Amino acid sequence: xxxxxxxxxxxxxxxxxxxxxxxxxxxxxxxxxxxxxxxxxxxxxxxxxxxxxxxxxxxxxxxxxxxxxxxxxxxxxxxxxxxxxxxxxxxxxxxxxxxxxxxxxxxxxxxxxxxxxxx
Amino acid sequence: xxxxxxxxxxxxxxxxxxxxxxxxxxxxxxxxxxxxxxxxxxxxxxxxxxxxxxxxxxxxxxxxxxxxxxxxxxxxxxxxxxxxxxxxxxxxxxxxxxxxxxxxxxxxxxxxxxxxxxxxxxxxxxxxxxxxxxxxxxxxxxxxxxxxxxxxxxxxxxxxxxxxxxxxxx
Amino acid sequence: xxxxxxxxxxxxxxxxxxxxxxxxxxxxxxxxxxxxxxxxxxxxxxxxxxxxxxxxxxxxxxxxxxxxxxxxxxxxxxxxxxxxxxxxxxxxxxxxxxxxxxxxxxxxxxxxxxxxxxxxxxxxxxxxxxxxxxxxxxxxxxxxxxxxxxxxxxxxxxxxxxxxxxxxxxxxxxxxxxxxxxxxxxxxxxxxxxxxxxxxxxxxxxxxxxxxxxxxxxxxxxxxxxxxxxxxxxxxxxxxxxxxxxxxxxxxxxxxxxxxxxxxxxxxxxxxxxxxxxxxxxxxxxxxxxxxxxxxxxxxxxxxxxxxxxxxxxxxxxxxxxxxxxxxxxxxxxxxxxxxxxxxxxxxxxxxxxxxxxxxxxxxxxxxxxxxxxxxxxxxxxxxxxxxxxxxxxxxxxxxxxxxxxxxxxxxxxxxxxxxxxxxxxxxxxxxxxxxxxxxxxxxxxxxxxxxxxxxxxxxxxxxxxxxxxxxxxxxxxxxxxxxxxxxxxxxxxxxxxxxxxxxxxxxxxxxxxxxxxxxxxxxxxxxxxxxxxxxxxxxxxxxxxxxxxxxxxxx
Ligand code: SF4
Numbered sequence: 001x002x003x004x005x006x007x008x009x010x011x012x013x014x015x016x017x018x019x020x021x022x023x024x025x026x027x028x029x030x031x032x033x034x035x036x037x038x039x040x041x042x043x044x045x046x047x048x049x050x051x052x053x054x055x056x057x058x059x060x061x062x063x064x065x066x067x068x069x070x071x072x073x074x075x076x077x078x079x080x081x082x083x084x085x086x087x088x089x090x091x092x093x094x095x096x097x098x099x100x101x102x103x104x105x106x107x108x109x110x111x112x113x114x115x116x117x118x119x
Numbered sequence: 120x121x122x123x124x125x126x127x128x129x130x131x132x133x134x135x136x137x138x139x140x141x142x143x144x145x146x147x148x149x150x151x152x153x154x155x156x157x158x159x160x161x162x163x164x165x166x167x168x169x170x171x172x173x174x175x176x177x178x179x180x181x182x183x184x185x186x187x188x189x190x191x192x193x194x195x196x197x198x199x200x201x202x203x204x205x206x207x208x209x210x211x212x213x214x215x216x217x218x219x220x221x222x223x224x225x226x227x228x229x230x231x232x233x234x235x236x237x238x239x240x241x242x243x244x245x246x247x248x249x250x251x252x253x254x255x256x257x258x259x260x261x262x263x264x265x266x267x268x269x270x271x272x273x274x275x276x277x278x279x280x281x282x283x284x285x286x287x288x289x
Numbered sequence: 290x291x292x293x294x295x296x297x298x299x300x301x302x303x304x305x306x307x308x309x310x311x312x313x314x315x316x317x318x319x320x321x322x323x324x325x326x327x328x329x330x331x332x333x334x335x336x337x338x339x340x341x342x343x344x345x346x347x348x349x350x351x352x353x354x355x356x357x358x359x360x361x362x363x364x365x366x367x368x369x370x371x372x373x374x375x376x377x378x379x380x381x382x383x384x385x386x387x388x389x390x391x392x393x394x395x396x397x398x399x400x401x402x403x404x405x406x407x408x409x410x411x412x413x414x415x416x417x418x419x420x421x422x423x424x425x426x427x428x429x430x431x432x433x434x435x436x437x438x439x440x441x442x443x444x445x446x447x448x449x450x451x452x453x454x455x456x457x458x459x460x461x462x463x464x465x466x467x468x469x470x471x472x473x474x475x476x477x478x479x480x481x482x483x484x485x486x487x488x489x490x491x492x493x494x495x496x497x498x499x500x501x502x503x504x505x506x507x508x509x510x511x512x513x514x515x516x517x518x519x520x521x522x523x524x525x526x527x528x529x530x531x532x533x534x535x536x537x538x539x540x541x542x543x544x545x546x547x548x549x550x551x552x553x554x555x556x557x558x559x560x561x562x563x564x565x566x567x568x569x570x571x572x573x574x575x576x577x578x579x580x581x582x583x584x585x586x587x588x589x590x591x592x593x594x595x596x597x598x599x600x601x602x603x604x605x606x607x608x609x610x611x612x613x614x615x616x617x618x619x620x621x622x623x624x625x626x627x628x629x630x631x632x633x634x635x636x637x638x639x640x641x642x643x644x645x646x647x648x649x650x651x652x653x654x655x656x657x658x659x660x661x662x663x664x665x666x667x668x669x670x671x672x673x674x675x676x677x678x679x680x681x682x683x684x685x686x687x688x689x690x691x692x693x694x695x696x697x698x699x700x701x702x703x704x705x706x707x708x709x710x711x712x713x714x715x716x717x718x719x720x721x722x723x724x725x726x727x728x729x730x731x732x733x734x735x736x737x738x739x740x741x742x743x744x745x746x747x748x749x750x751x752x753x754x755x756x757x758x759x760x761x762x763x764x765x766x767x768x769x770x771x772x773x774x775x776x777x778x779x780x781x782x783x784x785x786x787x788x789x790x791x792x793x794x795x796x797x798x799x800x801x802x803x804x805x806x807x808x809x810x811x812x813x814x815x816x817x818x819x820x821x822x823x824x825x826x827x828x829x830x831x832x833x834x835x836x837x838x839x840x841x842x843x844x845x
Contacts, residue, residue, distance in 0.1 A: 026387060027388065028341065087770060111401050207450060209527060211450070211527070265795050266303060267303050269296065272440070281440055283567075
């Protein structure tokens with residue numbers, strides 16, 4: 001059972017709505033989340049979150065970060081037992097990377113690094 | 120707004136544009152010398168042309184019909200075509216039709232959403248001059264104008280098709 | 290194969306240099322993302338879910354072995370060691386870094402490749418029959434014409450900002466393997482009186498939200514008028530195509546709303562004006578293009594099969610025999626064959642190939658196929674011009690590479706777009722559905738009994754997986770935030786092209802695999818004989834029995 005589903009069954013942990021700011025990095029297009037220190041991270045769990053109005057303000061700031069990220073937007077998700085849980089499949093996949101990890105040796109679409117940048 | 124023009128594959132800035140632009144309701148009066156060169160929208164053409172002693176230019180939107188514009192070109196020395204958005208490519212066809220179908224020989228000027236990286240294509244379609252949209256860098260426009268030095272297909276610039284200029288080796 | 294001369298080479302080098310400068314301007318802040326976006330799109334660079342994606346053009350799907358090796362190297366040096374071949378015979382890199390893109394373009398330019406016009410509302414890569422030049426049923430090789438259209442459309446100054454993207458397909462064969470009915474313009478080589486070559490123009494077909502089969506607006510355009518007629522079509526579209534609504538902006542809507550005959554009249558009027566201008570093709574214009582694609586130096590072979598081939602067929606494990614039956618197609622020259630390499634296995638997503646595989650394929654192409662590799666719109670590769678006596682050896686090598694699955698044109702030859710694992714526009718994943726189906730139908734002997742059955746999956750309505758023309762089509766949709774799949778039957782992109790019809794309510798990710806299985810089982814029960822392919826059974830009986838089979842099990 002997924003963490004999300006488990007939380008829904010538990011009476012103590014009603015998911016609370018939170019908003020975040022996300023974008024793609026200019027350099028390599030990787031998924032970025034805004035942190036409370038106003039830096040960008042690839043780890044959703046490190047993301048700043050807050051109410052929609054605060055997220056709007058963070059978005060205004062983020063739009064001026066054209067040298068670092070492209071097309072930032074705000075997003076509603078659920079906070080369940082201290083974890084930020086995306087609501088859509090799209091955002092789940094953005095947070096976790098592509099799923100196909102197929103059986104061919106050495107092929108893992110989500111994790112492998114380009115040879116040139118792996119060092 | 121900066122005005123650019125091109126000649127022999129090179130773009131340059133035009134500092135002393137003789138043309139004055141009139142709005143739809145404006146007409147020539149004491150403030151505007153009747154001998155000025157004026158660009159008027161289609162609605163103003165009949166009002167201004169009889170009194171103008173300078174040259175008359177016509178301003179049309181990029182989605183204007185070429186045949187309709189061509190019917191009004193008597194005594195017109197310049198056609199200014201306004202691009203509503205840089206992604207709206209109708210102005211390119213309009214320019215080519217005015218040149219190649221209707222034989223317009225006066226100045227063709229692009230205005231509106233005109234960005235540096237478009238000037239080369241506009242020029243090939245028959246435009247002589249360009250009002251660069253605000254925000255577009257003049258240096259970039261001048262620099263990128265000649266990025267591509269040759270072309271495959273004929274257009275309003277009379278280029279010969281590449282396949283006739285040279286033969287592919289096999 | 291057409292080889293660049295100094296002129297072509299200069300075009301791609303200048304373009305690479307131009308984009309390098311644009312990247313610099315973006316990185317140092319002189320260009321905003323809004324201003325840069327259309328420029329990067331014009332160089333085939335998209336922003337996807339996790340990374341940039343770069344689409345490289347493969348004109349009419351034809352690659353030299355050196356180009357294949359270069360793709361392998363680029364994927365290794367700048368990406369994650371694999372590439373993805375698309376349904377438009379192009380190739381995509383999934384993980385390029387922005388700062389590396391100029392270097393990638395330089396590497397491509399060195400082997401006469403580029404990413405020009407692989408995106409944006411312009412004339413896109415021109416596709417063709419994968420067996421072009423080698424098919425047994427060909428009237429004339431379509432590639433000289435596709436190449437001249439490629440040149441005409443490259444950096445066409447008037448058509449860089451069309452209402453919407455624009456796709457050409459050209460075929461020279463009697464059987465349509467280029468899906469010309471579902472392109473903006475489909476061109477079919479035809480023979481006129483006295484054997485003169487001409488072209489039938491099918492205009493206004495397409496898939497996406499509003500799938501339409503293109504009407505033929507002119508059955509015979511003389512050879513000399515190929516380019517001028519194409520220009521007249523494009524000019525008419527650029528003037529009149531809708532720009533108020535992105536979903537109504539393709540030429541198919543214009544043709545439909547104007548009426549095919551009225552649209553044809555507008556084109557004829559413009560064509561009459563320009564046909565004797567500089568675009569009129571002379572024999573001297575065409576000759577070098579035709580010469581570039583003359584056949585490779587085939588040897589004279591005996592008509593009967595060589596003994597090693599006969600022996601391989603009789604081998605105990607039947608692997609060769611199955612492969613030969615499904616993945617080898619007739620060639621126009623006796624003693625030769627066209628060999629399809631299946632990129633559909635449980636090892637990789639459909640259409641994906643690793644750098645190691647690409648290098649090996651390039652070697653095999655050099656050894657057995659005059660150094661040529663073709664990408665197909667079903668996301669496989671083809672080696673044309675293979676001597677039949679080499680088939681057993683080639684089969685062994687391909688099997689080792691994992692690209693000899695005997696399933697070409699069969700149910701597990703799944704055509705599948707990247708879907709929600711990669712694509713920014715997707716509603717649902719498609720690769721996992723493909724893998725589920727590959728696993729279900731892996732039982733090869735069952736597969737062989739199924740005959741031709743095309744399965745196509747798209748992750749959204751944009752239909753990159755061509756689901757409308759799959760015999761079985763699957764479309765990913767989003768229903769209240771969860772992935773669902775519409776199942777459609779009866780589509781075809783072949784000679785009697787048709788569009789699939791939705792069978793019933795959308796199915797969940799858990800249901801879709803079983804539903805396809807039940808369609809297959811129903812077909813096996815309903816077909817008149819093992820010779821009746823799925824499409825024929827469906828056309829004979831209609832959707833009702835299949836609908837029953839699927840929805841009685843899962844609920845309507
Ligand atoms: S069909 Fe949709 S999901 Fe699939 S590649 Fe095309 S746009 Fe993306």
